[in-house]
Amino acid sequence: MTTLAESRNWEKFFWPIAVAAVLLVLWHYSVVWTATKIFPSPLDVERGLIGLFHKNVLWNDIADSLRRVALGFGAAAILGIPIGLVLGWYPAIDQVVNPTMQLLRPISPIAWIPVAIIFFGVGDKAAVFLIFLAAFFPIVVACVDGVSNVPSVFRRAGRNFGLTAAQLLARVVFPAALPQIIIGLRIALGISWLVVVAAEMIAVDSGLGYLVIDSRNSGKHYDLVVAAMLIIGVIGLLLDSGFRRLEKIKSVRWGFRDAS
């Protein structure tokens, strides 16, 4: 591993698995040595996972969480991309809107939970609204930055070929900014997945976040709590790596560091 030579194929899998295995062993023996009655060992969690997978309610929880993210993130993308493109395109509008946006942006979506419940009541809509808020600002900011970073040679070339303003936006500015927009979408999706879990602990009674908090409240089933956490981690990883595939599309690959 210390040489410059490419690591051999088995090493690519061996070492990451070894790290995970060491952590599991550490976890197991920490539980054994401290003789804790509350915190589950890896084996307890495994049993918890198997139990969950046999219950239909888990699949419903996963579907509910994914549905909320799809709605909230989708709405944020549909609204955020055009708004970000317009703000990037017209710096004068951006200057007016930007201070308010910068003020709203650092407010954690979690802080919006009470407000969301006043607006929408306890239920799906409140959770979707929170995810929308969480995803909206990173998407807008990525689009504004993407557009204002488009090299002026590209704009000039577009104008030179006689494009109207709308054509220039669609055929030059948008594709030139797309790599940065995709990065923004990916970040927003990651945040959405964080926020859905938090929102489900408070604002609704289904979903993976609800599973975590419900397992704790209904008799301190910490094996189920940790099992649900692991499921959340795995799904988050799958969402992210699915999104990363977009970066491999040839018409955007030029904008990423590992472009070849």
Added chain:
Amino acid sequence: MESTVAITATPTVETKLRAEHISMSFTRDGESMPVLEDINLEVGNGEFLCLLGPSGCGKSTLLSIIAGFLSPTSGEVKIDGEIVRGPDPRRIFVFQERGVFPWLTVEGNIGFGLFKLTRAERDRRIAHYIKMVGLEGFGKSYPSELSGGMKQRLEVARALAVNPDMLFLDEPFGALDSITRLIMRGELLRIWEAERKTIIFVTHDIDEAVQLADRVAVMSARPGRIQEIVNIDIPHPRDINSARYLELRTGIFNQIGLAHHL
């Protein structure tokens, strides 16, 4: 020197472009900085003119004004008798290869300006210009898969595909290695002879100017002025070891105020 460097600036053919009393100043830190001062220039139809000058003399600014991307502080540019008020697809500006669109394939780049044509006509032109610039077999490639010289040829092809009557080239070969640069000069001359566009070519390379141009407009350092216009009366293909070539080259070296001993 008087005998070696022609000062006449009269094109023998009809005038394509006339720049009259162009001055340009930029404001920096509240101070006005003159960049160009009273530029007068005529370019004939089908002529190959080089704007030559040291870095920072304003030659690229002048080309941007001629192309309509900048408005001069005073003076005006007329092309075919019409005052230039903005960029126009009849006159295409070629940047260093940085101007090709990385999100489009070679075909997509060449077809970029052809959106008003029918599909069949567009495909025909794309195929024609891919062949002309020697990018056959790369139609579906993306710019990131091409070398610098290929990207530069691609940008020239994209410009030619809309059938402009003028090309503006701003140090187009500046980023290429010296061998590729020589090859590209030959290619450009071949294309120019085939298509007879009026070309204005900005460079700081004296050899490049003398190898390519019908006339070389030598500019002074900032604020840029046209110091002299040199007729390059050597037919193509030019022998770059001929006495006349060396004579013209030396003349320009002296004009710019550089001794040719290092």
